[in-house]
Amino acid sequence: MTIKEVKEMLEAEVIIGSENLKREVKIGCAADLMSDILAFAKPGAILLTGLTNTQVVRTADVMDIKAICFVRGKRPDKKIVELARNNDMVILMTHLPMFESCGRLYKQGLLGVGYLDISKRDDRR
Amino acid sequence: MTEDKKYTKIQELTYELRVEDVMIKKVITVSPKETIYSLREVLRKNRISGTPVVEKGKLIGLISIEDFIKCLAEGEMYAIVAEKMINKVKVLFADEPLVHAVEKFDKYGFGRFPVINRGDGKLVGIITKGDIIKGILNKLVIDYHEEEIRRYRASHIFEDIVSDRTTLSFQYDIKSNDFDNAGESATKLKKTLRRLGIPPDIARRAAITAYEAEMNIVVFTDGGKLRASVRPDQILVEAVDSGPGIYDINQAMQPGFSTAPEWVRELGFGAGMGLLNIKNCADKMDIKSKIGKGTHLKAIIEINYET
Structure with a gap:
């Protein structure tokens, strides 16, 4: 799914990175807990x-x-936007709540990370 | 990956390059009214074996050395090109991918194809098998050169340094309670590792390890240091602080166990996953901690260039 499709599905505003909306996102992750x-x-x-x-x-x-x-x-402040810009990121902002945002994307085929085993991670070979 | 899905670099390039990228743009042409005799001069002078026939910029035919030989044999040297040329010419469009050209050469066995603009049908170039090979080789050279520069920037640093053992060491100072800048050292470390040519997944694991350790120093201690020692075969990430120390390391390793204050949780951290996450990211982990003295965390991430 491209970021542009995400933007349209979530009726989101592009805060930075409008030149990179063609980028693909492979998967969705949602949390308020950065841990x-x-x-x-x-x-x-x-x-x-x-x-x-x-x-x-x-x-x-x-x-x-x-x-x-x-x-x-939630609108990110200037400091966040600048940091994201320096890291070549695309930032969107939607007025939808988390559940609805995830639901819309999932329904359109954007998958999540799947079943998690809290004691392991699998990005290591 | 199944066999039929594997593309060689050359195949990839035949899709990436367009006919116009490799064709010869300066085309030698003849007019339909010229004689076969003067065609001989054109072919000889330019050392070519065939040429498009053009009238008012439009391609109307193709004439080759074979046609010339036929005329020579039949004594028709003063016939005009229009009578002897091939009228129905197979062409390529300038914007077609090179793979179409390869297919057409295969299918028809011709020596060359005129190239025309898709829009106005104007002759814009000519392409031979040799041009395709040259075009692909040129592109390979360019790609290789870019790759070489990219890799050489720093990743050969270990090969350039002459020593029996080399370790590059990076240290970051971490302030206590400085939440705004927390995580900065980890992201700096990651950039540094990527510049050294460390593969992305290994740099990521080292960065996650550093990030979690950095967070712990910011949240729980009076400040400390984050150190990364990079060897050709491994990255050692160390986090050192001078207190207060971890009361029970086993308990701290349990998923969800956290002693983080409420303000940290509000900021999206302190979920009790940190040490476990470090353990899962690293190939080896060791924590030594003394109450009142401080904590020394060591995590080793092995570097495997194969992947």
């Missing part, structure tokens, strides 16, 4: 969150996530 993203997200995902602080961008950067969508109409 969980650090533990379970996958590279190439789009991150949906209602949390707006610089840690969201840093977490995404560490996880090789290049697209973030803030839900519930």
Whole structure:
């Protein structure tokens, strides 16, 4: 799914990265808890969150996530936007709540990380 | 991956390149009114074995050395090109992928194809098998050169350094309670590792390890240091602080066990996954901690260039 499709499905506003909307997102990850993203997200995902602080961008950067969508109409401040810009990310913002955002994307075929075993992660060979 | 899904680099390039990328743009042409005798001069001078016949910019035929030989044998040297040329010419469009050209050469066995604009039908070039080979080789050279530069930027640093053992060491100072900048060291480390040519998944695991350790230092301690020692075969991530120390390491390793204060949880951290996540990311992990003295975390991530 391209970021452009995500944007349309979530009726979202592009905050930065409008030149990169053709990028593909392979998977969806949603959490307000960055600890969980650090533990379970996958590279190439789009991150949906209602949390707006610089840690969201840093977490995404560490996880090789290049697209973030803030839900519930949470508008990221300048510092967050600048940090995201420096890291070549696309930032969207939707007024939909988290559940509805995830539901719309999932219904259109964007999958999640699947069943999780809290004691393991599987991005290692 | 199944056999039929494997594409060689060459096959990939035949899809990527277009006919116009490799064709010869300066086309030698003849007019339909010229004689076969003067055609001989054109072919000889330019060392070509065939040429498109053009009238008012439009391609109307193709004439080759074979046609010339036939005329020579039959004593028709003063016939005009229009009478002897091939009228129904197979052409390629300038914007077609190269793979179409390869297919057409295969199918018809011709030596060359005129190339025309899809829109106005104007002759814009000519392409031979040799041009295709040259075009692909050129592109391979360019791609190889880019790849070489990209890799050489730093990733050969270990090969360039002459020593029996090389370790590159990076240290980051981490302030206590500085939540705004927390995680910055981990992201800096990741960029550094990528510049060294460390594969993305390994750099990511080292960065996650560093991030979690950095968060712990910010949240729980009076500050500390994050250190990464990079060897050709492994990355050692160390986080050192001077207190307060972990009371029960086994308990701290349990998923969900957290002593993080409420403000940290509100910021999206302190879920009690940190140490476990480090353990899962690293190939080896060791924590030494003394109450009142501090904690020393060591995590080793092996570097495997194969993947």
